[in-house]
Amino acid sequence: xNYHEIYLYINEEETPMEIQDYIKKTITLxxxxxxxxxxxxxxxxxxxxxxxxxxxxxxxxxxxxxARYPSKQYDEQQFRQKYSTISQYFQKEKxxxxxxxxxxxxxxxPNIQLFQNEGQVHxxxxxxxxxxxxxxxxxxxxxxxxxxxxxxxxFFSKLPDKTLSEEYKLYSNGFVSHLSHYVGFLHSxxxxxxxxxxxxxxxxxxQLGELLVEENALFHELQxxxxxxxxxxEREEMNFISPQNVTDVKDITxxxxxxxxxxxxxxxxxxxxLHDVVLTTNKWVLNVLYEKLILLQLKPIDKFFMxxxxxxxxxxxEFQEVxx
Numbered sequence: 001x002n003y004h005e006i007y008l009y010i011n012e013e014e015t016p017m018e019i020q021d022y023i024k025k026t027i028t029l030x031x032x033x034x035x036x037x038x039x040x041x042x043x044x045x046x047x048x049x050x051x052x053x054x055x056x057x058x059x060x061x062x063x064x065x066x067a068r069y070p071s072k073q074y075d076e077q078q079f080r081q082k083y084s085t086i087s088q089y090f091q092k093e094k095x096x097x098x099x100x101x102x103x104x105x106x107x108x109x110p111n112i113q114l115f116q117n118e119g120q121v122h123x124x125x126x127x128x129x130x131x132x133x134x135x136x137x138x139x140x141x142x143x144x145x146x147x148x149x150x151x152x153x154x155f156f157s158k159l160p161d162k163t164l165s166e167e168y169k170l171y172s173n174g175f176v177s178h179l180s181h182y183v184g185f186l187h188s189x190x191x192x193x194x195x196x197x198x199x200x201x202x203x204x205x206x207q208l209g210e211l212l213v214e215e216n217a218l219f220h221e222l223q224x225x226x227x228x229x230x231x232x233x234e235r236e237e238m239n240f241i242s243p244q245n246v247t248d249v250k251d252i253t254x255x256x257x258x259x260x261x262x263x264x265x266x267x268x269x270x271x272x273x274l275h276d277v278v279l280t281t282n283k284w285v286l287n288v289l290y291e292k293l294i295l296l297q298l299k300p301i302d303k304f305f306m307x308x309x310x311x312x313x314x315x316x317x318e319f320q321e322v323x324x
Contacts, residue, residue: 002051003048003049003050003051003112003121004049004050004051004106004110005046005047005048005106005107005110005111006046006047006048006051006055006058006059006062006105006106007045007046007106008044008045008046008047008062008066009041009043009044009100009101009102009103010043010044010045010071010101011071011072011073011074011101012037012043012294013043013074014071014072016069016071018068018069019065019066019069020139020140022061022062022065023035023045023047024136024139026047026058027047027132027136028136030049030051032050032125032129033048033050033051034048034125034128034129034132035047035048035295036291036292036294037295038291038294039083039086040092040095041095041097041098041099041100042076042079042100042101043074043101044100047062048110048111048125049125050125055106062104063104066102066104071101071102073102074101076099076101079099080096080099083095114243116237116242116243117237117238119232119235119237120237120238120242123225123228123229123232123238123284126224126225126228127225127284127285128291128292130218130222130224130225131218131221131288131289133217133221134151134217134218135148135292135295135296138296139295139296140295140297141296141297142297143296143297143298144298145298145302145303145305145306146204148298148306149211149309149310151216151218152289153211153310154212154213154214154215154216154219155174155218155222155285156175156178156282157174157211157213158174158213158219159173159278159281159282160172160173160278161173161174161314164272164273165269165272168269169318170269170272171315172273172276172278172279173278174282174310175310175314175315176279176282177282177283177286178286178306178308178310178311179307179311179314179315179319181286181303181307182322183319185304185307186198186322201304201305201308201309202323205305205308205312208309211309211313225284225285226277226278229277229280229281229284230277230281233275233277233280238280239274240274240275240279241274242280290303308323
């Protein structure tokens with residue numbers, strides 16, 4: 001697989017328009033190439049996928065653009081302080097050792113090694129490409145989570161819905177992951193802040209109005225992903241835990257909310273979800289969507305508002321204490 005990654009370390013608050021245009025043009029013209037944005041070793045944009053023989057050409061172009069249009073330097077110590085907690089939570093402390101700015105880097109060993117097989121890499125890339133085809137014109141522009149929520153709601157709402165365990169309130173549908181992430185968010189903040197945030201989300205949801213379930217372009221894109229996940233699970237190429245293993249997931253979630261831990265710490269529940277197509281699709285689609293929300297210039301609180309809106313449309317009666 002001719003997979004490569006190119007990292008452009010650039011201030012996320014000031015990405016020159018010339019560089020934005022070049023990247024958008026590149027992923028439009030070259031099949032199976034996408035982008036994401038993150039913080040490890042400094043703010044950066046990652047161009048990744050089946051870049052192939054033009055890796056050197058793209059790298060050179062980005063270096064020249066960066067030399068002509070460098071981004072504003074930011075304080076590295078403040079950056080480390082900002083991301084110290086999240087680096088510890090995800091066990092990425094080494095990501096703050098070296099901070100790069102206005103630099104292009106091509107790793108010898110891309111993050112493809114984090115996946116268990118090439119099928120998972122292809123799936124991850126296809127999900128990114130599905131969102132690119134819909135959201136590319138919106139990247140690096142101010143967006144609102146209400147509009148994005150309307151766009152993606154039909155897919156989650158139309159996934160199959162079934163009860164896996166009545167005793168543990170364990171369900172398989174398009175809103176379980178949203179509920180889990182929303183509960184995890186509430187668990188992570190101070191108790192005195194939970195009431196005001198719930199009230200704020202409730203008011204915002206009332207202003208949002210009814211979410212439509214009509215099929216749209218993104219729905220059809222993600223339906224294809226759902227079919228591919230189903231086939232991959234049947235071939236035993238992936239499961240709900242992929243691309244991690246059970247031990248790693250249990251270690252990461254040991255400090256999460258009780259409901260969130262239930263998926264991973266209880267062996268009986270884990271067996272129920274391990275090969276569930278809906279839950280596995282949700283996990284993979286949401287992980288990529290969260291990466292795209294950064295490019296859409298949406299804040300973490302917006303993500304959790306979306307989680308609240310989606311999960312409360314399905315689970316208000318079963319988990320009333322979470323939403324009230």
